[in-house]
Amino acid sequence: DGGITQSPKYLFRKEGQNVTLSCEQNLNHDAMYWYRQDPGQGLRLIYYSQIVNDFQKGDIAEGYSVSREKKESFPLTVTSAQKNPTAFYLCASRRGPGWEQYFGPGTRLTVT
Amino acid sequence: EDKVVQSPLSLVVHEGDTVTLNCSYEVTNFRSLLWYKQEKKAPTFLFMLTSSGIEKKSGRLSSILDKKELFSILNITATQTGDSAVYLCAVKTTDSWGKLQFGAGTQVVVTP
Numbered sequence: 001d002g003g004i005t006q007s008p009k010y011l012f013r014k015e016g017q018n019v020t021l022s023c024e025q026n027l028n029h030d031a032m033y034w035y036r037q038d039p040g041q042g043l044r045l046i047y048y049s050q051i052v053n054d055f056q057k058g059d060i061a062e063g064y065s066v067s068r069e070k071k072e073s074f075p076l077t078v079t080s081a082q083k084n085p086t087a088f089y090l091c092a093s094r095r096g097p098g099w100e101q102y103f104g105p106g107t108r109l110t111v112t
Numbered sequence: 113e114d115k116v117v118q119s120p121l122s123l124v125v126h127e128g129d130t131v132t133l134n135c136s137y138e139v140t141n142f143r144s145l146l147w148y149k150q151e152k153k154a155p156t157f158l159f160m161l162t163s164s165g166i167e168k169k170s171g172r173l174s175s176i177l178d179k180k181e182l183f184s185i186l187n188i189t190a191t192q193t194g195d196s197a198v199y200l201c202a203v204k205t206t207d208s209w210g211k212l213q214f215g216a217g218t219q220v221v222v223t224p
Contacts, residue, residue: 004154031210042116042200042214043155050209058211090154094210100146101212103154 003027004104006091011109013085021076021107023091031094032074033101036060036087043090049074078109085111114139118201118215126223129191133218135201136183145177145184146212148200155200158186191222 004025013019025032031050035043045058049068063082068074074093078085088108092101115138125131135145144162148155159168161177161184168175172191177184188195198219202212 033211035214040121040216042118042216043202043212044214045211048209048211056209097210099210100157100160101210102157103148105153 004091004093004102006104006107008107009105011107013111015111016080018077018079019109021078021089023074023076023104024072025093026072027093027102029093029095033092034066034074034076035090035092037090038087046076085109114213116201116203116213116215118218120218121216122219124221124223125191127191127193131188131191131220133186133199134183135215137203138182139203139205139213141206143204143206146202146204147175147186148202150198150200193222193224196220196222
């Protein structure tokens with residue numbers, strides 16, 4: 001089955017700890033994206049990548065980092081510099097220009 | 113600054129009612145407008161609209177775009193409890209990265 005997987009589904013961390021969220025796709029999509037969703041708000045773009053070994057900051061990249069070493073994988077690290085990391089994180093991928101983005105099931109991160 | 117505004121923020125209807133959701137936008141270099149349905153986790157794609165005045169239809173859902181007045185509507189007829197979800201509107205600009213600017217969403221609750 002083709003699709004996007006994110007793990008874990010729920011993640012709990014203490015303040016001051018870095019945490020890495022996984023995103024894997026087997027759709028052979030070139031472009032991948034990370035969004036953050038807070039209650040009552042739309043999705044906000046954190047980082048995006050169009051090809052392997054290249055990525056760009058989105059609208060709210062501060063306190064986050066990514067890597068794109070493989071086409072299938074686009075992990076997101078939430079660092080201790082992110083002031084308000086508790087949120088729902090969604091990964092997406094896109095086949096190419098003119099195509100819609102497909103979303104993974106998301107990871108809900110809680111930092112206390 | 114690019115802006116996407118959805119209204120209403122939430123509504124409650126009875127099964128069988130018709131629902132109309134609104135999405136207005138102010139973006140530079142508009143390319144297309146997308147609608148997604150989000151039930152619990154991953155937003156699922158509904159429609160992509162690029163041209164004005166051409167209605168897209170899928171079962172009981174339909175959508176149309178007005179590029180002169182800068183808005184789109186999503187209609188759901190004969191609503192069912194399974195239509196309960198957050199409906200997200202997003203606008204894509206002409207940059208090659210495919211970035212989406214999302215609205216805050218409309219929460220629809222369909223009661224039996």
